[in-house]
Amino acid sequence: MVNASQNQDQTQVKADYDPITLSLFSNRFMCIAEAMGRSLxxxxxxxxxxxxxxxxxxxxSPNGDLVANAPFVPVHLGAMSCxxxxxxxxxxxxxxNDPTKIIFFTASRGHHSDIGGILPGSMPPTSTQLYEEGANIQSLKxxxxxxxxxxxxxxxxxxxxxxxxxCSGSxxxxxxxxxxxAQIAANNKGTNLLKALVKEYNLKTVHSYMNHIKNNAERSVRKMLRKAAEKAGSNVLHTIAGGSGxxxxxxxxxxxxxxxTNTRITDPEILERRYPVLLHEFGFRSSSGxxxxxxxxxxxxxxxxxxQPLSVSILSERRARSPYGLKGGGPGATGLNLWVKQPKEENGKVRTxxxxxxxxxxxxTGDRLILHTPGGGGWGAPDNKEEIDKEEAERLLNQARDWEPRGTWADKAQPDF
Incomplete structure (x- = not known):
């Protein structure tokens, strides 16, 4: 059991601190979180x-306050939940020196490939009940x-x-x-580094600067938010990549x-090696900004x-309404998700x-998914009065129809009629 009053005593701090030492401790805590990430x-x-x-x-901290969150996925910052x-x-x-006393917590959060539910991947776009999305874990030792x-x-x-x-299990x-x-191992990496930090200084000093870091972070965020409120642009959301406002x-x-989330997109080589998928095109969508x-x-x-036959779920935004512009700027182009469907009968027609x-x-087998992600909204009235391309949608459809297979895998990619 953990004595809450003991933990509160541990985090009592002195009123003054050394700015240089504060910076050193801030970087040490962040380095520990980053080392955990490398291990994971x-x-x-x-x-x-x-x-x-x-x-x-x-x-x-022993009271559950965030000390350092390595910036791998911003949506986890401050909450570690999604x-x-x-x-x-x-x-x-x-x-x-006292095995009953908790002096820190380490935590790691990862997106897992499948935790059950009604669809593979555990992110069904049509779910209406929580259990349809898979395992609902309240806590497990x-x-x-x-x-x-x-x-x-x-x-x-x-x-x-x-x-x-x-529903299915995982x-x-x-x-x-x-x-x-791997997450358990990463956490253990963090606890070992924290114990080494305490040995290098002492527990009172480490806890003291831990609290100074939290107070300094609050002041910095408040200052940043005041500046951000003065200048605001428009953004477009997409799980792959799009244009920012x-x-x-x-x-x-x-x-x-x-x-x-700011996650990386899977490298084409990894995507094609691990999954029955060919990536035929990935580039900028001209005139979409x-x-x-x-x-x-x-x-x-x-x-x-x-x-091969696959079940594919899509969760995307800005497919009906354009990302808006500001101060007279034009909107970005809406997104478009196209299914190029191979015919089931010989000499049948390809449908888009x-x-x-x-x-x-x-x-x-042989079907294609072509994603056109939205562009970002513009800012300010254009100096040269540019016009948004009204034929953009037709151009995209023509591009989908004009697709040709690529590379030595082309034969394998053809549907077997």
């Missing part, structure tokens, strides 16, 4: 964590007295979700378990992940072909279908 990346096996870097690591596939492992760091609890994890990830109508439990173990004094950025004194960033075009912003589709 190296030991995880899933594409989500190892390649896309969809994870975060953090250090907390949606069900994001699983968090929390590890207490005990005082070596995964390690106790040094022993790892495999059976409890299997029950909560595989057996429990499968009890609900239309379809890739071995990957999930391996990544959970322009603002007073800057053009938007093209092909950037301006979504709050909003016009203005400062132009919005360009969106992207991403064309995928599937080498606009599938909308959200949905789940069953793609056949």
């Amino acid at each position: 990346k190296q030991t995880a096996i899933s594409t989500n964590i190892k390649e896309r870097l969809d994870f975060s690591c953090a250090v907390f 949606h069900l596939p994001d699983l968090t492992v929390i590890t207490p760091c005990f005082d070596e 995964i390690v106790s007295n040094g022993y790892y609890n495999h059976d409890a994890l299997y029950k909560i990830m595989v057996e429990d979700p499968a009890q609900y109508p239309g 379809r890739s439990f071995k990957d999930v378990e391996s990544d959970i173990k 322009a603002g007073d004094g800057w053009h938007g950025t093209s092909g950037v992940h301006c979504h709050m 909003g016009v203005g004194k400062y132009r919005g960033g360009e969106g992207c075009i991403r064309s995928l072909q599937f080498l 279908i606009n599938v909308g912003g959200k949905g789940t589709m069953q793609f056949g």
